[in-house]
Amino acid sequence: xxxxxxxxxxxxxxxxxxxxxxxxxxxxxxxxxxxxxxxxxxxxxxxxxxxxxxxxxxxxxxxxxxxxxxxxxxxxxxxxxxxxxxxxxxxxxxxxxxxxxxxxxxxxxxxxxxxxxxxxxxxxxxxxxxxxxxxxxxxxxxxxxxxxxxxxxxxxxxxxxxxxxxxxxxxxxxxxxxxxxxxxxxxxxxxxxxxxxxxxxxxxxxxxxxxxxxxxxxxxxxxxxxxxxxxxxxxxxxxxxxxxxxxxxxxxxxxxxxxxxxxxxxxxxxxxxxxxxxxxxxxxxxxxxxxxxxxxxxxxxxxxxxxxxxxxxxxxxxxxxxxxxxxxxxxxxxxxxxxxxxxxxxxxxxxxxxxxxxxxxxxxxxxxxxxxxxxxxxxxxxxxxxxxxxxxxxxxxxxxxxxxxxxxxxxxxxxxxxxxxxxxxxxxxxxxxxxxxxxxxxxxxxxxxxxx
Amino acid sequence: xxxxxxxxxxxxxxxxxxxxxxxxxxxxxxxxxxxxxxxxxxxxxxxxxxxxxxxxxxxxxxxxxxxxxxxxxxxxxxxxxxxxx
Numbered sequence: 392x393x394x395x396x397x398x399x400x401x402x403x404x405x406x407x408x409x410x411x412x413x414x415x416x417x418x419x420x421x422x423x424x425x426x427x428x429x430x431x432x433x434x435x436x437x438x439x440x441x442x443x444x445x446x447x448x449x450x451x452x453x454x455x456x457x458x459x460x461x462x463x464x465x466x467x468x469x470x471x472x473x474x475x476x477x478x479x480x481x482x483x484x485x486x487x488x489x490x491x492x493x494x495x496x497x498x499x500x501x502x503x504x505x506x507x508x509x510x511x512x513x514x515x516x517x518x519x520x521x522x523x524x525x526x527x528x529x530x531x532x533x534x535x536x537x538x539x540x541x542x543x544x545x546x547x548x549x550x551x552x553x554x555x556x557x558x559x560x561x562x563x564x565x566x567x568x569x570x571x572x573x574x575x576x577x578x579x580x581x582x583x584x585x586x587x588x589x590x591x592x593x594x595x596x597x598x599x600x601x602x603x604x605x606x607x608x609x610x611x612x613x614x615x616x617x618x619x620x621x622x623x624x625x626x627x628x629x630x631x632x633x634x635x636x637x638x639x640x641x642x643x644x645x646x647x648x649x650x651x652x653x654x655x656x657x658x659x660x661x662x663x664x665x666x667x668x669x670x671x672x673x674x675x676x677x678x679x680x681x682x683x684x685x686x687x688x689x690x691x692x693x694x695x696x697x698x699x700x701x702x703x704x705x706x707x708x709x710x711x712x713x714x715x716x717x718x719x720x721x722x723x724x725x726x727x728x729x730x731x732x733x734x735x736x737x738x739x740x741x742x743x744x745x746x747x748x749x750x751x752x753x754x755x756x757x758x759x760x761x762x763x764x765x766x767x768x769x770x771x772x773x774x775x776x777x778x779x780x781x782x783x784x785x786x787x788x789x790x791x792x793x794x795x796x797x798x799x800x801x802x803x804x805x806x807x808x809x810x811x812x813x814x815x816x817x818x819x820x821x822x823x824x825x826x827x828x829x830x831x832x833x834x835x836x837x838x839x840x841x842x843x
Numbered sequence: 844x845x846x847x848x849x850x851x852x853x854x855x856x857x858x859x860x861x862x863x864x865x866x867x868x869x870x871x872x873x874x875x876x877x878x879x880x881x882x883x884x885x886x887x888x889x890x891x892x893x894x895x896x897x898x899x900x901x902x903x904x905x906x907x908x909x910x911x912x913x914x915x916x917x918x919x920x921x922x923x924x925x926x927x928x
Contacts, residue, residue: 397900400874400912402859402919405867716911720918752871779904 399777422744422785428814430708430746440709440728442807448704453488459668463676466691470514473499475697476794480809480819482506493695497524529557536604537561550597560602561588565623567607567616580623593635606645614666614674621675625682638688646696652739652788698791705790711778722756729760729767731800736769746783750776762801844886845913846923
């Protein structure tokens with residue numbers, strides 16, 4: 392006689408009375424394949440945990456975003472936000488699609504140059520640009536977005552040493568009706584500082600003012616804020632043209648579009664609440680088209696959205712290490728990827744799924760990473776199927792910020808593979824080893840030996 | 844040996860009612876079978892023997908799940924307080 396499959400015994404309290412505010416309990420469907428490739432086979436080939444990036448999802452998302460803007464506005468250019476994910480293979484997918492590079496440090500600038508991006512197609516943002524960085528950017532004709540007056544005076548000083556005219560824009564911060572108002576970057580619109588900076592640039596006669604930039608925040612869920620931002624930038628552009636007779640070449644509306652991830656504590660899932668690219672595009676382009684800018688002087692619209700462009704393409708797959716009971720009887724499942732790999736677990740309720748169909752039953756579970764640190768919580772509270780030690784999981788929408796903010800901490804960072812358009816995996820970043828870490832260390836002779 | 848409290852009502856479909864607290868619970872099919880075996884006075888070895896005949900499960904895994912399950916029953920106060928192994 393064939394024996395039946397054994398399922399872990401469980402008992403669950405039935406909560407009568409008030410219904411769950413989230414409605415009926417739903418079953419987490421397994422995700423077994425990415426772009427037609429079995430996650431289990433990828434884990435067998437490349438080890439666990441594993442970061443998997445879908446090239447076709449990146450291209451599809453890029454095309455959707457580009458179409459949303461280019462169908463509404465005549466001149467649109469995307470610049471890939473390196474800090475969101477600067478794995479070279481990922482950057483190059485965006486560059487192949489036509490995106491320029493948007494960088495915020497000398498290191499990222501070098502990375503873009505090394506990837507082959509022409510210097511004049513690099514947007515250089517951020518508060519930290521050294522004199523050397525600026526000098527290089529001027530030489531390459533990059534678009535320098537000035538963050539503060541010290542930087543402005545540094546550029547003016549550099550411009551006196553060379554015949555090259557630096558191409559500059561200023562970053563403008565403003566009240567767009569959202570909280571928190573980001574006022575630490577750039578010059579303020581409302582108090583007149585931005586206008587002062589623009590006048591200072593024009594008065595120097597050494598700098599080419601080519602554009603204006605703003606970046607109002609991150610994970611912005613209202614399109615109205617972008618409408619306000621576009622209107623205020625357009626207003627500055629009109630004032631410059633009126634006073635100096637110069638039409639600006641571009642307006643850079645930055646990024647910050649919400650992705651479909653769900654924020655911790657959010658009432659509804661991000662898939663329901665995040666505005667679409669069309670929504671953002673409609674808000675921004677309608678504000679520009681209806682501004683006072685002359686129709687034949689409409690500037691190029693630059694967008695630097697990172698999060699919404701790459702989040703969906705990234706997956707983190709791995710293996711269950713153990714299950715245990717917490718003091719209050721709840722279940723805890725320990726997986727082999729921690730917050731050092733998944734920095735975004737601090738603010739998202741990540742969509743984690745079993746890879747194999749395992750059980751019809753779910754249990755109130757806390758999912759912990761493998762770190763010996765109390766804060767290593769991937770999901771604090773989730774109705775999760777009963778995965779056993781050795782079963783596999785996959786976390787969706789992890790493409791943004793994790794591959795740049797991840798830490799080598801207690802464990803090594805794992806392999807990263809990209810699945811090409813045909814579903815063929817390519818290793819794009821090797822897992823770290825002890826050698827990777829030790830190769831950066833120097834132990835003085837007197838500390839080289841010890842007797843125990 | 845684990846003993847289920849005498850006043851706990853358990854239906855054939857896995858519905859559990861504790862008249863002492865008014866709480867109700869649901870058991871999955873294997874949970875129900877194990878509770879019924881415990882209720883009929885069987886100890887761990889006997890439960891293991893019966894379940895191994897019917898299900899594809901190795902003794903080590905079963906032991907882990909069994910004790911995890913009975914610990915939960917104890918935390919939910921569905922077992923006799925003096926009925927511990």
